[in-house]
Amino acid sequence: MSTDLPFFRYHPDPLATGSLRAATETCVCCKRDRGWIYTATFYTARDVDGRFCPWCIADGSAADRFAGEFTDPYGLDGVGEDVLHEVTRRTPGFHAWQDPHWLVHCQDAAAFVGEVGYPELAAHPEALDQLRTDLRLDGWHDETRLELFLTSLGQGATAMLFRCTACGTHLAYADPS
Numbered sequence: 488m489s490t491d492l493p494f495f496r497y498h499p500d501p502l503a504t505g506s507l508r509a510a511t512e513t514c515v516c517c518k519r520d521r522g523w524i525y526t527a528t529f530y531t532a533r534d535v536d537g538r539f540c541p542w543c544i545a546d547g548s549a550a551d552r553f554a555g556e557f558t559d560p561y562g563l564d565g566v567g568e569d570v571l572h573e574v575t576r577r578t579p580g581f582h583a584w585q586d587p588h589w590l591v592h593c594q595d596a597a598a599f600v601g602e603v604g605y606p607e608l609a610a611h612p613e614a615l616d617q618l619r620t621d622l623r624l625d626g627w628h629d630e631t632r633l634e635l636f637l638t639s640l641g642q643g644a645t646a647m648l649f650r651c652t653a654c655g656t657h658l659a660y661a662d663p664s
C-alpha cells in the first residue's frame with residue numbers, strides 16, 4: 488500500500504475529508520487494486536459497478552470512461568474552462584447532505600478543506616462573516632435565529648470550509664442536514 492497519492496489542487500487532503508480511504512478493492516476503471524478507493528459522489532447516466540482509485544480520478548480517465556462528473560458545476564462561476572474541468576472531472580468530490588458544490592475566490596476555484604462545525608468555522612472569522620452575509624442574502628432576516636443557526640453548526644447542519652488557492656482567505660457554505 489502506497490501513500491504516494493496523487494495531489495489534488497482543489498481537494499488537497501481527501502483522506503482527512505473521508506473522500507478517499509484505504510481499501511483492498513479493485514478500481515472499476517483501471518481494474519487494479521491500488522490500496523485506495525474513492526467513496527464520495529459521482530454523477531453519471533451510466534451504470535458504474537464499483538468505485539474508483541484516486542489515480543483514475545486524477546488523470547481524468549474515470550470521468551471520461553463513465554461520462555460523469557464528481558461535482559456539480561453549480562457555483563463555479565467566473566472560472567476558466569480548464570479549472571471547471573479540473574474540479575468537476577479530475578478532483579474527488581465530498582460527502583454532504585446536499586449535492587456538494589465548490590466555492591470560488593480570486594477567479595479561481597477554492598480548495599475544499601472539509602466539513603466543519605461552529606468552532607472550526609469561528610477560527611476563520613472571515614469565513615464566518617462571509618457565511619453570515621450569504622445567509623442574510625438567502626433570506627435569514629431574524630438575527631437571533633441566524634446566530635443560533637451559526638453557533639449550532641456541527642449539530643445537524645454543518646459548514647463546508649474552503650480556502651482560496653490564491654490569497655488564502657477561508658470561505659464556507661452551510662449544508663443543512
Ligand SMILES: [Zn+2]
Pocket residue numbers: 514515516517518519539540541542543
Ligand atoms: Zn483506477
Ligand SMILES: [Zn+2]
Pocket residue numbers: 592593651652653654655656
Ligand atoms: Zn482569494
